[in-house]
Amino acid sequence: MKIIDGKALAVQMQADLKVKVEKLSEKGVVPGLVVILLGEDPASQVYVRNKERTAQRLGINSKVVRLPDQTSESELLALIDQYNQDEQWNGILVQLPLPAHISEEKVLLAIDPKKDVDGFHPMNMGRLWAGNPVMVPSTPAGIMAMFKHYDVDLSGKRAVVIGRSNIVGKPIAQLMMMANATVTIAHSRSKNLSELTKAADILVVAIGVAKFVTADMVKKGAVVIDVGMDRDENGKLCGDVDFDSVKEVASLITPVPGGVGPMTITMLMEQTIRSAEMSENNNSYSSNK
Numbered sequence: 001m002k003i004i005d006g007k008a009l010a011v012q013m014q015a016d017l018k019v020k021v022e023k024l025s026e027k028g029v030v031p032g033l034v035v036i037l038l039g040e041d042p043a044s045q046v047y048v049r050n051k052e053r054t055a056q057r058l059g060i061n062s063k064v065v066r067l068p069d070q071t072s073e074s075e076l077l078a079l080i081d082q083y084n085q086d087e088q089w090n091g092i093l094v095q096l097p098l099p100a101h102i103s104e105e106k107v108l109l110a111i112d113p114k115k116d117v118d119g120f121h122p123m124n125m126g127r128l129w130a131g132n133p134v135m136v137p138s139t140p141a142g143i144m145a146m147f148k149h150y151d152v153d154l155s156g157k158r159a160v161v162i163g164r165s166n167i168v169g170k171p172i173a174q175l176m177m178m179a180n181a182t183v184t185i186a187h188s189r190s191k192n193l194s195e196l197t198k199a200a201d202i203l204v205v206a207i208g209v210a211k212f213v214t215a216d217m218v219k220k221g222a223v224v225i226d227v228g229m230d231r232d233e234n235g236k237l238c239g240d241v242d243f244d245s246v247k248e249v250a251s252l253i254t255p256v257p258g259g260v261g262p263m264t265i266t267m268l269m270e271q272t273i274r275s276a277e278m279s280e281n282n283n284s285y286s287s288n289k
């Protein structure tokens with residue numbers, strides 16, 4: 001068993017990104033990321049602070065707009081429109097989940113697809129599913145970067161994703177399919193889940209249930225990616241995978257913390273930089289393939 005060190009890979013990739021930002025800045029193009037956060041959810045506060053800190057370290061111009069929970073949908077939409085028009089900000093991210101009185105769909109549709117560094121706008125989701133991604137959601141992009149760095153070849157392999165959210169499950173399934181894996185997407189209605197997961201060469205878990213995947217559900221030698229950000233019975237941060245038992249079965253496994261999380265932030269920064277590059281090149285909004 002080998003542990004995938006997401007933290008170390010993130011640090012390594014961020015060093016390259018810092019150089020990129022310096023070069024762009026010399027040309028007068030400073031990438032700018034604005035993060036909009038509604039409410040006081042403590043986990044969201046931590047993630048947003050991590051994003052802000054990383055952006056600053058890389059020389060990316062960053063701004064966090066903190067708004068009260070009761071902010072109206074129209075206020076939020078007006079604010080997004082203001083940042084859509086403002087050339088100084090080439091990346092706009094609205095932290096999810098949003099309060100129940102605000103339509104997530106309307107908000108995601110309002111963000112200029114060119115500035116949608118999360119890749120959650122239906123235009124960007126559609127382009128991903130069409131096989132010509134422009135902006136890719138950062139968690140799945142981070143997982144693919146880990147596969148590349150650790151020489152995990154997906155071609156012809158059986159990959160199983162547990163979770164079908166728009167921000168993790170669906171896009172990672174599509175990216176693995178694009179890398180020629182045979183992909184199964186499981187969710188809370190799936191029957192005989194263990195049977196599916198036991199057949200997986202690659203298992204990606206994104207459900208939000210602490211230590212849900214146990215060793216008996218995993219094939220010997222499988223690669224296990226744990227996206228979960230959960231709390232165990234003692235309130236300690238843990239993932240969706242029971243790391244201590246599954247690590248004995250897996251050939252490669254990500255820890256929580258220090259696995260997918262740091263890579264998510266890194267890919268968000270990469271995407272922000274790419275979006276700044278596109279805005280420099282005459283607003284060309286096109287796939288990078």
Ligand SMILES: NC(=O)C1=CN([C@@H]2O[C@H](COP(=O)(O)OP(=O)(O)OC[C@H]3O[C@@H](n4cnc5c(N)ncnc54)[C@H](OP(=O)(O)O)[C@@H]3O)[C@@H](O)[C@H]2O)C=CC1
Pocket residue numbers: 139162163164165166167168169186187188189206207208209212227228229230260261264
């Ligand atoms: N490290 C990182 O960078 C990130 C971590 N996360 C974390 O990843 C986890 C998942 O996030 P997200 O995708 O947004 O979650 P959602 O809550 O949007 O989706 C959860 C998915 O898991 C499925 N599910 C829930 N319980 C079970 C179960 N017992 N068996 C099988 N499937 C189940 C649900 O099925 P159904 O559709 O049927 O309801 C749903 O498809 C969370 O812990 C979140 O905090 C999220 C984003 C980034």
Ligand SMILES: Nc1nc(=O)c2c([nH]1)NC[C@@H]1CN(c3ccc(C(=O)N[C@@H](CCC(=O)O)C(=O)O)cc3)C=[N+]21
Pocket residue numbers: 046047050093094095096097118138139229237256257258259260261262264265
């Ligand atoms: N519009 C939007 N975009 C997102 O990308 C987005 C979102 N909304 N909502 C919530 C999820 C979750 N997410 C994480 C980012 C970093 C860590 C992270 O840094 N994790 C650290 C630990 C953090 C801690 O100590 O709590 C780690 O795993 O090592 C985790 C989770 C981004 N998300």
